[in-house]
Amino acid sequence: MNFQLIGHLIGLRYRLLWAKTRTRSGKIALFMAGYLLFLLVAAFFAIAAAGGGMVAVRSGQAERIAQGILTALFVSATVTSVMLGFGMNEVFSDTELRRYPLKALERRFARHFTGIVDPFWFLFLALYLGLAIGLYLYGAGSLVLGVIAVLALFVCNYLAAQVAGRAMERIMQQKGGSMILPFIIMVVCFLPSLAMPMLKKHAGAGKAVLRVLAFTPSFGAGTLMTRTGAAAFGGVWPIAWWVLGLTAALVALERRPPRIRVAQTTRIRWDTPYARAAKVFGPRYAPLVEHWLLFLFRCKRFRLAYVMSLPMVPFLLLVWTRQSARSNPFAAAVGVFAISGLAPAAAFLVNQFGYVGSGFRRYFLFPMDPAAALRASSVTLMALCSVYVVLAALAWVLFAPMAWGTRGFCMLLASGAFGLFTFHGAGLWTTLYGARRSDPNKTMGNDLSLAGNLVVIGGMLVMLMGPMMIGQVRKGIITPDRWLVVVGLAALAACFYLASLRRAPAMLSSRREALLAIVEGKA
Amino acid sequence: MDAVRITNLVKKYGLVTAVDGLSLGVAAGTMFGFLGPNGSGKSTTIGCLTGLLDPTAGQIEILGHRFDADSADLKRRMGVMPETLGLFEPLRAHEFLAFVGRMYGLDEGTVRTRVTELLDALELTDSSKTLADYSTGMRKRVAFAAAVIHSPDVLFLDEPFESIDPAGVALMKEWLNRYVKQGRTVFLTSHVLETVERLCQEVAIIATPGKLVWQGDITTFGREGAIVYDGQEFDALEPLFLHLTGERHVDLKWL
Numbered sequence: 001m002n003f004q005l006i007g008h009l010i011g012l013r014y015r016l017l018w019a020k021t022r023t024r025s026g027k028i029a030l031f032m033a034g035y036l037l038f039l040l041v042a043a044f045f046a047i048a049a050a051g052g053g054m055v056a057v058r059s060g061q062a063e064r065i066a067q068g069i070l071t072a073l074f075v076s077a078t079v080t081s082v083m084l085g086f087g088m089n090e091v092f093s094d095t096e097l098r099r100y101p102l103k104a105l106e107r108r109f110a111r112h113f114t115g116i117v118d119p120f121w122f123l124f125l126a127l128y129l130g131l132a133i134g135l136y137l138y139g140a141g142s143l144v145l146g147v148i149a150v151l152a153l154f155v156c157n158y159l160a161a162q163v164a165g166r167a168m169e170r171i172m173q174q175k176g177g178s179m180i181l182p183f184i185i186m187v188v189c190f191l192p193s194l195a196m197p198m199l200k201k202h203a204g205a206g207k208a209v210l211r212v213l214a215f216t217p218s219f220g221a222g223t224l225m226t227r228t229g230a231a232a233f234g235g236v237w238p239i240a241w242w243v244l245g246l247t248a249a250l251v252a253l254e255r256r257p258p259r260i261r262v263a264q265t266t267r268i269r270w271d272t273p274y275a276r277a278a279k280v281f282g283p284r285y286a287p288l289v290e291h292w293l294l295f296l297f298r299c300k301r302f303r304l305a306y307v308m309s310l311p312m313v314p315f316l317l318l319v320w321t322r323q324s325a326r327s328n329p330f331a332a333a334v335g336v337f338a339i340s341g342l343a344p345a346a347a348f349l350v351n352q353f354g355y356v357g358s359g360f361r362r363y364f365l366f367p368m369d370p371a372a373a374l375r376a377s378s379v380t381l382m383a384l385c386s387v388y389v390v391l392a393a394l395a396w397v398l399f400a401p402m403a404w405g406t407r408g409f410c411m412l413l414a415s416g417a418f419g420l421f422t423f424h425g426a427g428l429w430t431t432l433y434g435a436r437r438s439d440p441n442k443t444m445g446n447d448l449s450l451a452g453n454l455v456v457i458g459g460m461l462v463m464l465m466g467p468m469m470i471g472q473v474r475k476g477i478i479t480p481d482r483w484l485v486v487v488g489l490a491a492l493a494a495c496f497y498l499a500s501l502r503r504a505p506a507m508l509s510s511r512r513e514a515l516l517a518i519v520e521g522k523a
Numbered sequence: 524m525d526a527v528r529i530t531n532l533v534k535k536y537g538l539v540t541a542v543d544g545l546s547l548g549v550a551a552g553t554m555f556g557f558l559g560p561n562g563s564g565k566s567t568t569i570g571c572l573t574g575l576l577d578p579t580a581g582q583i584e585i586l587g588h589r590f591d592a593d594s595a596d597l598k599r600r601m602g603v604m605p606e607t608l609g610l611f612e613p614l615r616a617h618e619f620l621a622f623v624g625r626m627y628g629l630d631e632g633t634v635r636t637r638v639t640e641l642l643d644a645l646e647l648t649d650s651s652k653t654l655a656d657y658s659t660g661m662r663k664r665v666a667f668a669a670a671v672i673h674s675p676d677v678l679f680l681d682e683p684f685e686s687i688d689p690a691g692v693a694l695m696k697e698w699l700n701r702y703v704k705q706g707r708t709v710f711l712t713s714h715v716l717e718t719v720e721r722l723c724q725e726v727a728i729i730a731t732p733g734k735l736v737w738q739g740d741i742t743t744f745g746r747e748g749a750i751v752y753d754g755q756e757f758d759a760l761e762p763l764f765l766h767l768t769g770e771r772h773v774d775l776k777w778l
Contacts, residue, residue, distance in 0.1 A: 268617045268642075268650050270635060287625035291611070298613030298653065359611035364575050366626040367598035440613060441655070509592060513576060520607055 002102055006110045009100075013091045013114045038119055042126040049073075049127045053134020056226075062140040067213075067222030069131055074157055074218040077124045081161035084457070085446035087120035088165055094254075108254070116158045125154050132225050141226045149224035152239045156217040159246035166253045169443045172300065178307045186311035189319070217242040281379065288376035296380070299355060299440035302348055306384070309344040313388050314395035322401050324468065329402050331471035331478035334415045334486070338463035340392040341385040341420030342456070347438070349385070349427035350452040352377045353519050355440040360519040364512060371505030374431065378501060382424050389416035408480030414490040419463055421493035426455045428504035432511050437521045524587050526551040526677050526708035527572065532581035534567050534733070541567040542733030545581070549725070552706040554699065556713065556723035556741075560768045564733030565712045566606045569681050572710070573603045586676060599627060602675035604683055608666040612655035616647045616665050619654060620672055627673035641668040644694065659686040667695060671702075678702070680711040684718055696722060720744060720760040728767050736767045 049069070056065035081087045091114045097107040132146030171177045171184070199205045213219050215238050223235030274297075278290035296302045317336040324332035342349070352374065353360050363373040393413060396404070434451025448456060471478040508515075516522075527549040534542040542564040549555045559565045570576035572583060574592040583590045585597050603609075611619055617638050624634035642648050645664040647657075654662060663686055670678060678699075684692045699709055699722070713719050719726060720741060727738040737752065741760060749756040750763060757763035 268639070270621075287622060291614075291622045294618055295611055295613055357612060358605070358607035358609050360609075361575055361605055361607065362609045362611075362623070362626075364592065365573055365598065365601075365603050365605070365609065366623075367595040367628070368626065369593075369595075512592070516575065 001109065002106050005100060005102060006106065006113060009092060009097075009110050010114055010117060013117070016091070038123070042123050049130030050134030050137070053131045053136075053140070054138050057135060057138035057140040062135060063222055063226040066131060066135060066140075066226050067219045070128070070153065070218035070222050070225075071213070071216065073124060073127055074153065074160070074216075077121075077157050078161045078164060081120065082164050082168065087115070087118045087158070088161065089118070089445035089447070090115060108251070112158075112162075115162075116155070121154065121158055124157060125150065128153055128221075135225050141224075142228050142232070145228070145232050146225045149221040149235065149239070152224075152243060153217055153221040156239060156242050156246060159243065159250055160217075163246050163249045163253065165443075166250070168304070169300075170253065172304050172307075172443065178303060181304075182307055182311045185308060186315065189311065189315045214238070215241075281376070285372065285376050285379070288373055289380050292377050292380040295356070295440075296345075296348065296384070299348075300443050301355070301438075301440055302345065304443045305347065306344045309388060310391070313340050313343060313392050314399070317392055317395050318399055318401065320464070328468065328471040328478060330404075330408065330480065331467040333396065333400075333412055334467040334478060335464040337389065337392050337396075337412045337416040338419030338467075339460050340388045340416055341382075342423040342460065342463075344385050344388050345381050346423075346456045346460075347448060347452070349378075349381045349424055350430040350434065350455050351436055351438060351448060352381070352427065352431040353515060354431075354436050354438040354447075356519065357437075357440075358520055361516060364516075370512070371508050374428065374505040374508055375501055378424060378428055378505075381427070382420065382497075385424070386420060389413070389420060392416060405480060407483045411480055411483035411486045414483065414486040415467075417490040418486065418493045421490065421497040423455065423459060425493070425497035425500040426459070428500045430455050432504055432507060432515070435515055435518045437519055524551055525549060525584070526553070526586055527555075527710055528584040529568070529572070530582045530584075532568065532571060532583065532733075533579045534564070534571055534576060535579045540732045542571070542578075545729065545733050545735055547727050547735055547738055549708060549710060551586075551708050552703055553725055554703045554709045554711070554723045556711060556719040556726040557729070558712065558714075558716070558719065558726060558764060559729040559733075560731065563729050563731045563768075565729065566681060568729075568733060569603075569606075569679055569710075569712065573601065573605075573679055574598060575605075599673070600676040602670035602673065602678045604666045604670040604678075604680045606681040608662055609669075610654045610662060610666060613653055615650055615653055616642060616657075616668075617650055619665060620668055623669045624672045629673060637672050641672060645691070660688055660691065663687050664691060671698070676707050678707070678709045678711075680709065682713055683711055684713060684715060692718075716760045716764055726760065728764060730768050737763070 052069045053062075053066065056062040056069075059065060077087075090111060092111060094107055094111060097110055102110060128150040129147070132141070132143070132150050135141045136143045136146050168181060171181045174180065199209065217239045220235040220238030220242075224232050224239070225235075227235070272290075272294075274290050274293040275286075278286040278293060281289045313336070317333060317340075320332045320336050321329040348355065363370045393409070393416070396409070396412060430449070430451045434449040434455075436447060436449040436452065438447040446453070467478050525548040527547075529548070530546050532542050532545040533540070545564075545568060557565055557568070567576060571578045572585070572590070574590070574594065577592060585594075586600060588594070588597055590597050611622075614622070620638045620641060621634050624637060625631075629637070642650075645668055647661060647664060647668070654665060657665065663683070667680070667683060670680065683695065687695070703709055711719075711723070724740065724742050725738070726741050728736050730736045739750065741750070743750055744759060749758045751757075752763060752766070755766065757766065
């Protein structure tokens, strides 16, 4: 194994990360601040996890509590990585590594090693380590075995996320994959909430589930962390098998790249559904809207996000409101409606030119105001995302976990409109000032700029948690009686969007050279 | 009348000067070669000429009218094949060309006719592939088709023949020659000096940073046999180019 070259590649990975920040004014400061913040958060979580270890020992159920915490962390890391793309970016592709004197095995090792040394995975490493140290300090295990368990679980977690991401990508590329994937996600999402009543009803079922869970890597790691001597080795096998199994699955998925489906027709079709839909926007914008519709639905990344939101929005609405049944389920529903217009196309609406590559310069060569391209893109995305507000409304009508009236329904719709206009308005500005060159066909990884991530992740958290927190602080403020307030907010958000739609594209010309450099990969 | 006239063009990126006081004129009905070594400012100049970049100073006139990034009427009469091709990769060739045609204001019937004819002529009839699936040469052909679909009066072509097979190049040259005979203008850059010598009537050579070092009629290579510059005779474009831009001989002992 050529460890020296792999070491150089890891060094290059961080130099590239640094170079990205250096090329943009002020980004160094942001990077430093972000990194410090990350360290603080990592330290906080490590301490928190150590606290979990403490509680586990004091309660006398160290093994069971550790296993529970590790399972929750493992699932969170995998889901966050697959859904939001953190820690999924492949820094060097196999093709890029082929230029170096590396054998196939070394290339694979180098690819995943440069992938696993990602700040995202280090955060979870800190959490796992925190728990192990906490358990050791309070006398519930051996430090050496704890560290071994942490490292094995860390590798297993990375492999699980990679396998899940690639499997999803593979399903999407199958015929009918865009229908199968939402179904699988729906089943996976609804399974716990369907299983809970069953578990409560049948006393023996819980034990049977625990017996199955004993074969999971997080349960194995929990055993390894909390026991000593021969008893600890009972936890080695599940992790070892999972690492081996996931490695084999990952190698199999990588060795057999998905077959590219090519349409069989060679006849040109002029009158497409996209062309018909675009005509609604009038003769000036119709060609641009048709172009955006074609472009978006041909991007694997957009298709995956758009299709995956199909089960996710109703699922989130129902689960979030059920979980908040004791506090304020209506406030929870208000929050979910607010993000329903963002989820289907989040990455695209905050980085509308980032995926078009060299085609971006066409907008400035055409005999038109380039602002029209941004307006058309924003309006197209708005139209596509508004479908999900309607979908959320439909899910509420069919499955609402509480009684609701016309006012409440109006308030939820207004909340949906508020989120839709706010996010799409903010998206216009991040498109101009937080653009990032991105690959439209890469379905995994988070490729947004800092500003884009702040709008998408920060915005989602604020919209989801905001109504709940306001409802907690001021009891009775988030109720259907206040529907007019939310309608007013939606009207304000609409004004913000319309003002942004007028002002932001007009500034496109002044941002032209900077955006060309970013979108075409020269900055 | 000059189809393209540049007067004291300056383009700076921060402290770096990419084009430094460039002035030249291109007569209408000319196949004009714009040459220079790597990094000499050719693409930057074309960027300024096509409205992609804002000049720091200087003036540009196209077809007798002052040109800037907002000159929509002039852009309608210009065709551009950018260095980076400017393709939307997830689209198919006919979708992309139809979009370009519509954006130049062609009616639907003309768009469909011209797209079909261009795809047939350039052998791009497989409508099942997206532009991302095409080879570099095929992508170049699509970009060329996009530059000519609206039958412009001035064509700006940045490295148009690179990666295209000989048959494709021959067809493009035939079209360009006929195009110029109609009184229209081609402004092209290329590093293949033999092609430029055979195709162009006039050439401008720039050196880093975007300074004009020579402009002249190169049809004399065929008629009179040589061009005299600096007291030296040059019987082909390549030695003249190397003389003007600085020929280098570096011996690496290990290579």
